[in-house]
Amino acid sequence: EAQVTQNPRYLITVTGKKLTVTCSQNMNHEYMSWYRQDPGLGLRQIYYSMNVEVTDKGDVPEGYKVSRKEKRNFPLILESPSPNQTSLYFCASSLGGSQLYGYTFGSGTRLTVV
Amino acid sequence: AQTVTQSQPEMSVQEAETVTLSCTYDTSESDYYLFWYKQPPSRQMILVIRQEAYKQQNATENRFSVNFQKAAKSFSLKISDSQLGDAAMYFCAYRSALSGANSKLTFGKGITLSVRP
Numbered sequence: 001e002a003q004v005t006q007n008p009r010y011l012i013t014v015t016g017k018k019l020t021v022t023c024s025q026n027m028n029h030e031y032m033s034w035y036r037q038d039p040g041l042g043l044r045q046i047y048y049s050m051n052v053e054v055t056d057k058g059d060v061p062e063g064y065k066v067s068r069k070e071k072r073n074f075p076l077i078l079e080s081p082s083p084n085q086t087s088l089y090f091c092a093s094s095l096g097g098s099q100l101y102g103y104t105f106g107s108g109t110r111l112t113v114v
Numbered sequence: 115a116q117t118v119t120q121s122q123p124e125m126s127v128q129e130a131e132t133v134t135l136s137c138t139y140d141t142s143e144s145d146y147y148l149f150w151y152k153q154p155p156s157r158q159m160i161l162v163i164r165q166e167a168y169k170q171q172n173a174t175e176n177r178f179s180v181n182f183q184k185a186a187k188s189f190s191l192k193i194s195d196s197q198l199g200d201a202a203m204y205f206c207a208y209r210s211a212l213s214g215a216n217s218k219l220t221f222g223k224g225i226t227l228s229v230r231p
Contacts, residue, residue, distance in 0.1 A: 031217050033217075040123075042118075042205060043219070045218045045219075048216055048217070050217075088157065090159060092159075102149055103161075107157070107158055
């Protein structure tokens with residue numbers, strides 16, 4: 001089944017404790033992206049990657065890191081989480097860059113930083 | 115930068131009736147794509163319908179259709195014969211068609227649709 005797999009689904013952590021949210025897709029998509037969803041703000045892009053070893057900042061990159069060492073994986077790293085990073089996070093992937101493709105989304109990670 | 119506006123935070127519809135969700139956007143580009151996504155309580159993001167800006171014809175997917183007005187930069191979603199399973203948050207989204215550009219989706223803030231039995 002074509003899908004984007006995100007883990008964990010829920011995570012509660014303490015301020016300053018490094019964490020990684022994993023994302024993997026099995027569709028050979030070039031493009032991958034991370035979003036955060038907050039009430040009243042919709043979804044905002046954190047980082048994106050257009051291919052292996054090519055990553056760039058989205059609209060709200062502060063406090064996050066990403067890497068794209070393999071085409072299928074695109075982990076999101078919070079080196080020193082803070083309470084304002086409490087949010088719902090989505091990983092998504094897509095074929096190509098300029099074509100009429102929607103994204104395939106992961107099932108989301110609910111992160112709480114206390 | 116592109117922006118997407120969904121001005122109604124909540125709407126309600128009677129089961130079997132028709133409802134229209136509004137969306138406007140702002141862009142200086144002439145070629146782009148527009149999407150509606152559904153997010154039920156399971157929080158999964160589900161693509162409902164998509165529209166290519168250079169196509170005049172409005173997209174339709176079963177009970178879902180759009181009214182795309184390019185000059186007005188409006189992209190509303192019509193749900194016909196509403197069902198209880200349509201209750202969800204709906205997001206309107208924009209994506210540039212420029213080659214090589216960041217293919218990000220720019221989302222509106224979403225609208226919560228409730229369906230009354």
